[in-house]
Amino acid sequence: MADPRPRTVEFRGRPLALPAGATLLAGLAERGLPQFQRSVRYHRPRAPFCGVGHCSQCLVRVNGVPNVRACRYEPAPGDRITTENAWPSPRWDLLGALDLVFGRGLDSLHGFRRPVWAMPLYHRVIRRLAGYGAPPTADPAPIAPPREIRTDAIVVGAGPAGRAAAARIRAAGRATLLVDRSPVTAPPADVGLLAGVTAAFLPPPGRDGEFRLAATRGREGMILRAPRVLLAPGGYDANLLFPGNDRPGVMTAEGAMALLDRRGNPPFRRALLVGGGARAMEMVDRFGAHVEAVVAPTQVHGTIAERAAELDIPVFPRTLLTAAHGRSRVRSALLRRRGGGETTRLSVDAIVLAHRRLPHVPLFFQVGARMEWRGSTGAYYPVLDDALATSVPGLFTAGESAGFVAPASAEASGIAAAEALLDRPARLADLPPRTAGEGPHELEGYYRELLAGRTGRGKLVACACEDVLLGEIDAAHRAGYRGIEVIKRYTSLGTGLCQGRYCVPDALLLLAQLESRPPSEVGFLTQRPPVLPTPLDAWASLPDEADPEAGP
Amino acid sequence: MSPGGDRREFRVAIVGAGIIGLFTAHHLARAGFGPIVVLDRGFLSNGASGRNGGGVRQQWETPETIRLARESVAAYRRFGAEFGYNIWFRQGGYLFLATDALELQGLDRIYAAVRAEGLGIRKLAPEEIPALVPGIRSEGVAGGTYLRQDGTLYPFPAIWALYESVRRAGVEVRLGTGVTGVLRSGDRVTGVTTDPGGELRAEWVVNAAGGWSGDLARRAGLEVANVATRHEILATEPLKRFLDPMVVRLRDGLYFSQTMRGEIVGGLTVRHPPGTGHGVPTSIRFLREMSRALTGLLPRLGPLGILRAWSGFYDDTPDGLPVIGEEERLRGFVEANGFGGHGFMLAPAASRRIAAVLLGERSDLDPARFGPGRFALPGRDHAPERVQLG
Incomplete structure (x- = not known):
């Protein structure tokens, strides 16, 4: 068992005792909502957002290594932890003046071009402002020797679907490896477990029909080889665009869960909960006493309305979130009924996003699986045939990434996909209906109204990692640029640390409005490996000859 | 469009x-x-x-190419003022690294050709190189050439x-x-x-x-x-400024620079079997070889994350x-x-x-x-x- 005693670390130069077994983020959340850094262009105050190691809003420097995510880091005694990209501190950052000086945005595409002799000066200043952390200052310890593991089947994701699948495959006598990037405990019996391991890159299988999955654990890299792979990477809570959407205190439901203290209390007292479906219901149940109101850009499910009424929580269906105010912490939110209704101002100290779940699909794109747009969630999913096979021979999928979200149906899909992987009969038709269906996305109408009613006051950050404003997307559109691939290159949207997870899905819906065509025609971003930023050292430590011969 | x-x-x-x-x-x-x-x-x-790394250099062996490059550098300096878009052309120099005596001879030829065109190229001894590339491991570096007017831009x-x-x-x-x-x-x-x-x-x-x-x-x-040949390239997480020049190693074609945004962007030559078509996938081999080359030269970058990798085509001639x-x-x-x-x-x-x-x-x-x-x-x-x- 882990050492239960508190760990004393040095945080920003002072000793600090943190609870054992907690991430740095959760440990610090005991003292209120932590703030680790400022945003990259405007030095806007930022606080943890996603809680699952994707976004760029809880980066710290640990023992000289920059860009460590506090939400994924369990501190060790004696760690030296500092904050970066803010001076003198994330809460009081002198460079925050940039946000005011460039109140309407900083145009790095057209600005700072003249006079030619001044360019080196611009370069010096801007290069000092850019980036997150300073480079590492010391050479790290040597890395582990190369590792390669062969098995009969690899299952990625240890949620309900992945666990059920791994257990079923193992029960059929096949050696099975379950991979999950979180610290998982108690895998199904006899299933090999690689916990804390990121499945980083899955190229198409080679001529020999074998998959090679490049995976990393910290600075250690490994190649996992198997003729069959089942992907059940699950999903995540999406972002929502509204003016002030990057304010500290705006977070996803997963972000709120990552910030719970030891007694299970969230770092807010009066949260505005966004969403009207099953995920929002979970959050009402979890945080009921701390929820000020429920607001949904679309309809609110009847069960939530009932539950909220029991708890005396007001509910605002079909309502736009038109602003979040408060500089270093959300203080209030403005709501407006859709279709030009009245405006309500609510005093809140957090905005929790639980309106939309999205599947994790980068691995499917990497491996070359055929994908289809499903309008009701506004996301791409792997195409499945009636026998639950993807378009890549030997590749199977289950759970949220296959469109089965509720735990029970995810589990059922895991068992069925395992049967398919074992070459036994399995039928898509026998499974519960998938949540992801046809039709336009509910948020398309929300974004139409948001675009139409924009007042131009305050910044709406469309891509938080790179501080790309909604106005920049608008400008690119007005200049004649079309399609997500070009808009990405024009604005830098989607090129930051979250690799587009929290900006591209909304940008697709926005561009669909601007370009007057369905989101699926706006395109998708080519998935650039790796799935998550993973250390150079881990890649350097991979065994030789890991690449398959090119397929037929 | x-x-x-x-x-x-x-x-x-x-x-x-x-x-x-x-x-x-x-x-x-x-x-x-x-x-x-x-x-x-x-x-x-x-x-x-x-899909390119944005390098603009004037260090070549053939005089005609040096002249074309020199004219291009001048044009890119004026580009922003002339065309209305800022390409962030930054003259942080190009540093060529030789690993052995044979490669030093290659650098000598470049040096002579570039000098003959009147450009201020310098030869660097191994001990002068860490000043340009903080944290570089000097073992295996036999020397280099450096031309400060070379640079990088945002394509x-x-x-x-x-x-x-x-x-x-x-x-x-x-x-x-x-x-x-x-x-x-x-x-x-x-x-x-x-x-x-x-x-x-x-x-x-x-x-x-x-x-x-x-x-x-x-x-x-x-x-x-x-002949179209596939080349791969990657970008790391952004860091605060620490590297000014584009660094190129003759032995394996390793090249890297730090962009205005702070990412390390670079690649190296990995030969792919011909006839793999015009798809632009990334290979595990490239990620491994590039990571080994980069961390071998700059070990302290090891914990830094690879943010994304991509590939494109060189249009090569004999x-x-x-x-x-x-x-x-x-x-x-x-x-x-x-x-x-x-x-x-x-x-x-x-x-x-x-x-x-x-x-x-x-x-x-x-x-x-x-x-x-x-x-x-x-x-x-x-x-x-x-x-x-x-």
């Missing part, structure tokens, strides 16, 4: 809306030579012009700027329009067929199709020596020099390709020479060195450009 208007007759059809095609259109339009159409099968910046805005500029000048740019064939009458080109669109008439066809230019020439019935000129075998068909990964860095100057071919102006490029027919010439004895890296 749609396939565009319905005009079917042009004076010039330029195939490829990359940096070479757009810059050539710019020079032609400015000379009043038109009407011009630029055709591209993909979206803007889909090819190598949107995308250059493409936007030229796209908008040529359109303002009346050039039609049809994106998503692939060229499926070349029309001829005897030994004279008369146009192209496109998909979608059908036939377009043109007196001149400029082959600026980058990695696809060999395909296009062959479709026109021409035997050419161009002698490492571009192909610029009208095909004698097919009049009106102008080759503007074979830049082998150096199209962006040479484009401003090279595109002037390409435009000069159509305008009937004298060019300072020797056809025996740059012309399309040169690979068929017997007894070619001129020096190839051996500096193929970075």
Whole structure:
């Protein structure tokens, strides 16, 4: 068992005792909502957002290594932890003046071009402002020797679907490896477990029909080889665009869960909960006493309305979130009924996003699986045939990434996909209906109204990692640029640390409005490996000859 | 950005809306030579012009290339003021690294050639290098050359700027329009067929199709020596500024620089089996070899995350020099390709020479060195450009 005693670390130069077994983020959340850094262009105050190691809003420097995510880091005694990209501190950052000086945005595409002799000066200043952390200052310890593991089947994701699948495959006598990037405990019996391991890159299988999955654990890299792979990477809570959407205190439901203290209390007292479906219901149940109101850009499910009424929580269906105010912490939110209704101002100290779940699909794109747009969630999913096979021979999928979200149906899909992987009969038709269906996305109408009613006051950050404003997307559109691939290159949207997870899905819906065509025609971003930023050292430590011969 | 208007007759059809095609259109339009159409099968910046590392250097072995590069550096310095888009051209220098005595001889040749053109290139002893590359491991570094006026730029805005500029000048740019064939009458080109669109008439066809230019020439019935080779590249998480120059190692073609945004962007030469088509996948092998090379030279970068990797095509020629000129075998068909990964860095100057071919102006490029027919010439004895890296 882990050492239960508190760990004393040095945080920003002072000793600090943190609870054992907690991430740095959760440990610090005991003292209120932590703030680790400022945003990259405007030095806007930022606080943890996603809680699952994707976004760029809880980066710290640990023992000289920059860009460590506090939400994924369990501190060790004696760690030296500092904050970066803010001076003198994330809460009081002198460079925050940039946000005011460039109140309407900083145009790095057209600005700072003249006079030619001044360019080196611009370069010096801007290069000092850019980036997150300073480079590492010391050479790290040597890395582990190369590792390669062969098995009969690899299952990625240890949620309900992945666990059920791994257990079923193992029960059929096949050696099975379950991979999950979180610290998982108690895998199904006899299933090999690689916990804390990121499945980083899955190229198409080679001529020999074998998959090679490049995976990393910290600075250690490994190649996992198997003729069959089942992907059940699950999903995540999406972002929502509204003016002030990057304010500290705006977070996803997963972000709120990552910030719970030891007694299970969230770092807010009066949260505005966004969403009207099953995920929002979970959050009402979890945080009921701390929820000020429920607001949904679309309809609110009847069960939530009932539950909220029991708890005396007001509910605002079909309502736009038109602003979040408060500089270093959300203080209030403005709501407006859709279709030009009245405006309500609510005093809140957090905005929790639980309106939309999205599947994790980068691995499917990497491996070359055929994908289809499903309008009701506004996301791409792997195409499945009636026998639950993807378009890549030997590749199977289950759970949220296959469109089965509720735990029970995810589990059922895991068992069925395992049967398919074992070459036994399995039928898509026998499974519960998938949540992801046809039709336009509910948020398309929300974004139409948001675009139409924009007042131009305050910044709406469309891509938080790179501080790309909604106005920049608008400008690119007005200049004649079309399609997500070009808009990405024009604005830098989607090129930051979250690799587009929290900006591209909304940008697709926005561009669909601007370009007057369905989101699926706006395109998708080519998935650039790796799935998550993973250390150079881990890649350097991979065994030789890991690449398959090119397929037929 | 749609396939565009319905005009079917042009004076010039330029195939490829990359940096070479757009810059050539710019020079032609400015000379009043038109009407011009630029055709591209993909979206803007889909090819190598949107996939390169942004290096612009003047360190070469052949004097002609040094002169083209020097002119291009001057043009990129003025680019922002002239075209309205900031390409963030930053003269942080290029540092070439040699690993052994043989490679030092190679650097000596570069040094002599660049000196002869009057540029301030310096030779660096191993102990001078850490001042330019903090944290570099000096074991295995035998020496280097450094030219402070070399630099890096951000490729995308250059493409936007030229796209908008040529359109303002009346050039039609049809994106998503692939060229499926070349029309001829005897030994004279008369146009192209496109998909979608059908036939377009043109007196001149400029082959600026980058990695696809060999395909296009062959479709026109021409035997050419161009070979498309896939190259891979990656970017790391952004860091605060610590590295000014582009660093290039001769031994393995490792190159890397730090962008304005703080990312380390770089690649190295990994040979892929030929015939893998025009897909642009990333390989585990590249990620491994690149990570080993980079952390071998700069161990402290080891914990830094790879943010993304991608790949693109070099349009290589046997002698490492571009192909610029009208095909004698097919009049009106102008080759503007074979830049082998150096199209962006040479484009401003090279595109002037390409435009000069159509305008009937004298060019300072020797056809025996740059012309399309040169690979068929017997007894070619001129020096190839051996500096193929970075």
